[in-house]
Amino acid sequence: MRYVGTGLQKGAIVDLFEYQAKKKTAGHRPLAERMRPRTLAQFVGQRHVVAEDKLIGRAIAGDRIFSMILWGPPGCGKTTLARLIARETRAHFLHFSAVLSGVKEIRAVIAEAKKQVQVRGRKTILFVDEIHRFNKAQQDAFLHHVESGLITLIGATTENPSFEVIAALLSRCRVITLNPLTTGDIKAIITRALTDSEKGIGASGLVLEPQALDSLAQMADGDGRAALNNLEVVAAYQGAHAGTPKDSPPVTVAQLQNILNRKALLYDKAGDEHFNLISALHKSLRGSDPDAALYWLARMLTAGEDPLYVARRMVRFASEDIGNADPNALTVALNGVEAYRFLGSPEGELALAQVAVYLATAPKSNRVYAAYHAVQDEIKSSGSLPVPLHIRNAPTKLMRSLDYGKNYRYAHDYDQGYVRQDYLPEALQKRKFYRPTDRGFEKNIQKRLAYWAHLRAQTGPEKV
DSSP: OEEOOTTSOTTOOEEHHHHHHHHHHGGGSOHHHHTOOSSGGGOOSOHHHHSTTSHHHHHHHTTOOOOEEEEOOTTSSHHHHHHHHHHHHTOEEEEEETTTOOHHHHHHHHHHHHHIIIIIOOOEEEEEETGGGSOHHHHHHHHHHHHHTSEEEEEEESSOHHHHSOHHHHTTSEEEEOOOOOHHHHHHHHHHHHHOSSSSSGGGTOOBOHHHHHHHHHHTTTOHHHHHHHHHHHHHHHHHHOSSGGGOOOBOHHHHHHHHOSOOOOOOTTSHHHHHHHHHHHHHHHTTOHHHHHHHHHHHHHTTOOHHHHHHHHHHHIIIIIGGGSTHHHHHHHHHHHHHHHHOTTTTHHHHHHHHHHHHHSOOOOHHHHHHHHHHHHHHHHOOOOOOGGGSOOOSHHHHHTTTTTTOOOGGGSGGGOOOOOOSOGGGTTOOOOOOOSSTTHHHHHHHHHHHHHHHHHSOTTTO
């Protein structure tokens, strides 16, 4: 049986039994789903893009919606915002999951979009959740239809679009960066759910102490969905353990922590937050801040990062940012790796903390790093220059007859263990790639190089 009537979106045709079933089961939907805002005015957060004078706010007001990629952390409102855009502009809205769908389903969506234009004159907003999970072929399938205007594409992703979305599709969309919700935003969402008796849990009589409300908001770590899910758990727990829930005293911070166990940190070991945290650790080490280095190290380890991944990055740091200013830094970093392998977690994590503090407080030099990149650039520019004859190996008579190794001077046969001799290709003999600093051990290296330069200037090649 089909049904067209009031209470549904204008012009909608649905199965009557399906509609009645949805009404009956509405109360069993997760709290986070029930509390989705119905209007843009109810939408919490992201004022930098949804306010009346901001990009999306102006686009909605003028009914000039453009294709976009909503990039932000979990629970910041990507899906809700896409639905509100469709509702506010009265567009035909199709929700498409990149996890569950493929090219076949994409073709069906395109056919539906064409039908909407031909039969009803309505434009289609296609919302693709987790668009980063589409492969290149699936993303390619959208290109022509986005460009032609048949569909307005709104993609949602927690991953950096510049890495996960193909360039051709990215160039046809505007990337909108959404931020984690603030603690104030989260508190507003929780309060609304606590006081809404129709869609929320207002009828349960659940009350939170002010400190418990603050704590619950902080536990969400910027994720509105997580906040409502946690609130639903608290409400269910209190309902199951209280004789008359409406008469129960307010939930305290201690009760909250007992019910929810502990705070879940925002972290995705394969996602953007992973790179944000390792970047913070690296820059804290480079900035010689041991306190910040320890904090970011602990943040990653507490959130479940592989300690050996962090250890490998610190070994890399020892060469990249400390180098020969303190050659021992590389030894300390490698010893930290071995100590962790020997002890495991949690005991071995202390060794990684020791490494982090050592690296943060060591003198810094990136001159080896810079020199190596300069050499790589030179090779790309000048190609494979020939090895000078005098430093070529000459194990055979033929090679010796071709002057391989001729006039090579063995440094140990000379005073100071040094002899004036050229080792770079002829075209590069004036080049200097490594220029040590006057910090840490590199100051000693600088003195040695200056001394050898003095010898070169004072003596001929046969007299050193």
